[in-house]
Amino acid sequence: MDTDKTPLSAEDLWSCITFFRPTRPVLVTTRNRDGTVHVAPFAWCAPISAMPPMVSLALLTTPRRQHSLVNIEREKQFVVNLPGHDLSADLVRASYRYPAGVYKRGILGFEYSPSQRLDVLSIKRCRAFLECRLNASYLTGDHTLLVADVVAASYAPERYQEGFIPDVEAYPPCLHLGQISSPEGQIHSFMVDGQVEALDAPFNLPCPMPGPGASAKTAAPPDVGGERNQWKANAAVFATGFACPDGPCSNGGQGDLFVVDWAVGTVRRVTPEGEVTDFADTGGMPAGACLGADGHLAVCGTGRKAVLDVSPEGAVTVTADGHQGNPFLGPNGCAFDAKGNFYFSDADGFHPVDPSGRVYLLRPDGTTEIFAEGLAFPTKLCISADGQCLYLAETFASRIHRFTLDERGHARSQEIFADLCGGIGPVGLTLDVEGNLYAAHFGKGVVAVLDPAGSLLAELPTGGLLPTNLAFWNGSLYVTELEAGCVMCLDVDRCGGKGPVADSVWDLK
Numbered sequence: 214m215d216t217d218k219t220p221l222s223a224e225d226l227w228s229c230i231t232f233f234r235p236t237r238p239v240l241v242t243t244r245n246r247d248g249t250v251h252v253a254p255f256a257w258c259a260p261i262s263a264m265p266p267m268v269s270l271a272l273l274t275t276p277r278r279q280h281s282l283v284n285i286e287r288e289k290q291f292v293v294n295l296p297g298h299d300l301s302a303d304l305v306r307a308s309y310r311y312p313a314g315v316y317k318r319g320i321l322g323f324e325y326s327p328s329q330r331l332d333v334l335s336i337k338r339c340r341a342f343l344e345c346r347l348n349a350s351y352l353t354g355d356h357t358l359l360v361a362d363v364v365a366a367s368y369a370p371e372r373y374q375e376g377f378i379p380d381v382e383a384y385p386p387c388l389h390l391g392q393i394s395s396p397e398g399q400i401h402s403f404m405v406d407g408q409v410e411a412l413d414a415p416f417n418l419p420c421p422m423p424g425p426g427a428s429a430k431t432a433a434p435p436d437v438g439g440e441r442n443q444w445k446a447n448a449a450v451f452a453t454g455f456a457c458p459d460g461p462c463s464n465g466g467q468g469d470l471f472v473v474d475w476a477v478g479t480v481r482r483v484t485p486e487g488e489v490t491d492f493a494d495t496g497g498m499p500a501g502a503c504l505g506a507d508g509h510l511a512v513c514g515t516g517r518k519a520v521l522d523v524s525p526e527g528a529v530t531v532t533a534d535g536h537q538g539n540p541f542l543g544p545n546g547c548a549f550d551a552k553g554n555f556y557f558s559d560a561d562g563f564h565p566v567d568p569s570g571r572v573y574l575l576r577p578d579g580t581t582e583i584f585a586e587g588l589a590f591p592t593k594l595c596i597s598a599d600g601q602c603l604y605l606a607e608t609f610a611s612r613i614h615r616f617t618l619d620e621r622g623h624a625r626s627q628e629i630f631a632d633l634c635g636g637i638g639p640v641g642l643t644l645d646v647e648g649n650l651y652a653a654h655f656g657k658g659v660v661a662v663l664d665p666a667g668s669l670l671a672e673l674p675t676g677g678l679l680p681t682n683l684a685f686w687n688g689s690l691y692v693t694e695l696e697a698g699c700v701m702c703l704d705v706d707r708c709g710g711k712g713p714v715a716d717s718v719w720d721l722k
């Protein structure tokens with residue numbers, strides 16, 4: 214019987230790629246800038262030559278460069294791990310993007326083993342492993358087509374019958390049919406034993422932490438149309454070409470903007486015209502930065518597990534790498550106070566829901582003290598202009614802490630300033646001159662604006678679901694965005710009045 218043919222309209226033509234479903238996604242392992250393993254699933258992977266054996270892999274390049282692409286172009290090597298259906302749930306979770314400082318290895322259930330010829334780990338329990346060295350790459354539309362030589366391969370013999378025919382009855386293959394988004398995450402469909410199986414994969418990590426303190430305020434959704442919600446913001450792409458942008462900061466809200474790229478390892482300089490150039494190579498994976506009064510950048514290097522100093526000429530040195538003989542876990546976010554005290558969070562990116570995170574206080578004389586501890590993945594922080602309060606995002610607990618500070622810069626008191634609803638949680642924080650706090654709400658695609666009492670004033674859309682950090686610069690709010698790998702400019706308008714202005718030079722992080 215003939216099948217009907219319904220043509221795709223010209224604007225829907227891009228959907229033709231979905232006709233390749235079911236796909237057979239692979240898990241690609243690569244080596245991060247700091248030597249750790251990185252993993253992500255990709256369906257567009259195919260053999261392209263038998264003798265010699267070669268494969269191709271197509272990775273998204275525009276609007277953002279995949280973290281795996283950055284790793285492969287730098288290291289020239291990767292492993293194609295062919296999973297069975299049993300690894301589907303972790304495969305989906307490996308496709309999610311997490312804030313800078315989170316290593317997927319720590320939150321996925323995979324186990325790893327060494328490869329034969331490469332410095333890249335393979336994933337145990339897969340049915341076959343192809344060790345690949347990059348041979349060539351081509352830009353193809355919005356993807357980069359990587360062409361690689363297979364330099365070694367291995368397989369799990371129990372998963373194959375004679376002639377390398379997969380034993381699909383004992384070990385069903387991973388066959389992906391597609392996905393739809395839900396408010397909490399994504400629902401992926403797989404085909405197994407001739408049936409469709411739906412797999413609900415929430416975005417957030419289950420956080421076991423009970424909330425310390427009873428005064429938590431829940432930042433309920435704003436009263437749209439009500440008097441409170443008189444904020445508007447136009448989001449426009451300002452600078453592009455990043456993989457994992459974070460830590461925007463400038464000198465007093467003027468001059469150039471500095472942005473770190475976690476996957477690449479660099480600090481990049483953005484001019485007011487939006488031109489992006491490399492400024493410094495940190496040699497690791499920088500998660501946050503702020504500018505000191507001397508014009509030097511302080512950079513939180515999660516990969517090097519150190520706080521770094523970057524001179525105005527771009528020279529990188531280690532400022533501190535541990536406390537009382539113990540190495541840091543992974544410095545993540547930072548701020549100076551007016552006296553030159555430097556506060557930074559230290560979080561274990563391999564165990565982001567463990568309450569092992571701390572905030573340290575590094576004095577101008579080089580001594581380091583513990584400022585706060587017992588936190589589950591503390592990320593970014595900011596200090597009010599009067600030096601009275603320090604705000605801290607505890608990202609996976611989806612809340613913001615407020616500490617009041619004494620003259621020595623120690624915490625006089627601690628309270629939960631706000632719990633945020635939806636998405637994953639707050640990451641970057643900054644303050645305006647009225648004491649309103651702006652939080653980049655990762656996973657919700659908004660900047661949450663909270664008044665000094667912690668009540669939600671507005672949620673300003675950022676143009677992408679994954680805002681990571683923010684800073685006032687040249688009179689506007691600039692937001693680093695992980696979904697599109699860009700810096701967005703938010704023109705904020707309060708009921709026709711003037712937009713907010715930054716709190717102080719010390720908070721323009």
Ligand SMILES: Cc1cc2nc3c(=O)[nH]c(=O)nc-3n(C[C@H](O)[C@H](O)[C@H](O)COP(=O)(O)O)c2cc1C
Pocket residue numbers: 238252253254255256257258271272273278279280281282304305307308309310389
């Ligand atoms: C089943 C499946 C197949 C995918 N195939 C591709 C692909 O072929 N190319 C691609 O660029 N992204 C693909 N993705 C999306 C990436 O996995 C996703 O963007 C991920 O965040 C990239 O990770 P990385 O930035 O850590 O490298 C796929 C995702 C899923 C769930």
